[in-house]
Amino acid sequence: MELEAARFLRAPVVVAVVARTDPGHKTPEWEQVLCCGAACHNMLLAASASGFAAQWLTEWYAYDREVLAAFGLSEEERIAGFIYIGTAKEDPLERPRVEASDITTHWQR
Numbered sequence: 001m002e003l004e005a006a007r008f009l010r011a012p013v014v015v016a017v018v019a020r021t022d023p024g025h026k027t028p029e030w031e032q033v034l035c036c037g038a039a040c041h042n043m044l045l046a047a048s049a050s051g052f053a054a055q056w057l058t059e060w061y062a063y064d065r066e067v068l069a070a071f072g073l074s075e076e077e078r079i080a081g082f083i084y085i086g087t088a089k090e091d092p093l094e095r096p097r098v099e100a101s102d103i104t105t106h107w108q109r
């Protein structure tokens with residue numbers, strides 16, 4: 001319970017990015033969703049370029065309808081992410097990563 005109460009206190013700023021697509025819009029819904037992800041990523045880049053640390057998290061509460069309703073989201077809206085922004089206390093741990101060449105295909109004429 002204490003952990004849950006303190007979740008949004010892990011950084012001085014937490015931005016909730018809400019995705020609301022418009023099925024009738026000329027832009028396909030899939031691309032609208034991708035744009036929302038791009039907005040999240042741009043926020044990470046902007047925070048980093050400004051000298052802050054930032055992390056994109058969803059965790060369970062991004063998918064809980066009760067929590068979303070408390071945030072004022074409608075049934076059609078979803079959380080794309082919570083962008084936590086602050087000052088890093090330590091360097092992030094590195095983790096195993098795939099080789100770019102393993103997931104990239106090159107075509108040549």
Ligand SMILES: Cc1cc2nc3c(=O)[nH]c(=O)nc-3n(C[C@H](O)[C@H](O)[C@H](O)COP(=O)(O)O)c2cc1C
Nearest residue numbers: 037054055056057058059060080081092093094095
């Ligand atoms: C859409 C999205 C949701 C994420 N949600 C979580 C999460 O709920 N919990 C978590 O530990 N990491 C989550 N992450 C991953 C962290 O943000 C991750 O540490 C960060 O992307 C750094 O990635 P890296 O390890 O590739 O540098 C999420 C990342 C993305 C893109």
